[in-house]
Amino acid sequence: MADLFPKAILLDLDDTILSYGSPAQCWQEVCGRFVVREGFQPQPVLKAILERGVWYWGDPDRHRRGRLDLGMARREVVAMAFLKLGLDNAGLANEIADAYTVAREEALQPFPGAMEALRRLRAHGVKLALLTNGAAEPQRFKVEKFGLTSFFDLILIEGEFGAGKPDARVYRHALEMLGVTPGEAWMVGDNLEWEVAAPQRLGIKGIWNDFAGTGLPEGSDVRPYRIIRSLTELI
Numbered sequence: 001m002a003d004l005f006p007k008a009i010l011l012d013l014d015d016t017i018l019s020y021g022s023p024a025q026c027w028q029e030v031c032g033r034f035v036v037r038e039g040f041q042p043q044p045v046l047k048a049i050l051e052r053g054v055w056y057w058g059d060p061d062r063h064r065r066g067r068l069d070l071g072m073a074r075r076e077v078v079a080m081a082f083l084k085l086g087l088d089n090a091g092l093a094n095e096i097a098d099a100y101t102v103a104r105e106e107a108l109q110p111f112p113g114a115m116e117a118l119r120r121l122r123a124h125g126v127k128l129a130l131l132t133n134g135a136a137e138p139q140r141f142k143v144e145k146f147g148l149t150s151f152f153d154l155i156l157i158e159g160e161f162g163a164g165k166p167d168a169r170v171y172r173h174a175l176e177m178l179g180v181t182p183g184e185a186w187m188v189g190d191n192l193e194w195e196v197a198a199p200q201r202l203g204i205k206g207i208w209n210d211f212a213g214t215g216l217p218e219g220s221d222v223r224p225y226r227i228i229r230s231l232t233e234l235i
């Protein structure tokens with residue numbers, strides 16, 4: 001059973017260790033609260049926000065800029081949705097975007113069993129690195145809020161390191177810091193490009209955390225080493 005575990009595992013944070021629940025549900029709750037107060041129908045606003053969100057986050061450059069300032073990105077998404085609907089109320093748009101940011105943070109919690117899985121991987125002597133994209137302050141805040149520091153030999157935050165996944169420098173730096181070769185490491189996360197395809201190009205085994213249970217997207221040519229629904233399946 002010596003090779004049950006690799007020497008090192010690189011882990012994603014959001015939607016892998018920490019759960020936010022559904023973004024659509026969160027937008028729905030926030031729209032319900034504010035849009036109804038103003039006397040509008042919430043459904044068209046919700047639909048426009050979700051559509052603009054898909055467009056906004058679908059572009060890698062916009063994604064990089066947006067994830068380093070989520071508050072700003074969400075304000076832009078809601079402003080575009082209002083524009084599309086012909087709603088001229090920038091104050092309300094910002095209020096909705098900011099309420100979403102607060103609600104998302106409040107919804108945040110570790111997936112059931114995730115912390116215990118980390119503890120057990122540590123107990124088996126597996127070296128662990130946390131590789132998370134996003135701005136320094138909010139990502140570091142989450143790491144500390146949930147007491148994650150002690151589990152990891154390396155915590156690499158995009159906003160602190162100066163590059164984010166899927167930039168090869170991120171994975172290479174992690175391997176170097178942990179003192180392992182690509183073949184001795186797994187990368188686990190929910191993003192098929194960042195945590196499976198990109199690390200696999202370097203020889204790291206990519207494990208896809210299909211937390212939502214949607215299965216591989218149709219037409220995807222990414223072939224994960226394993227597909228799991230929860231970190232507990234690693235144990």
Ligand SMILES: [Mg+2]
Binds near residue numbers: 012013015191
């Ligand atoms: Mg993630």
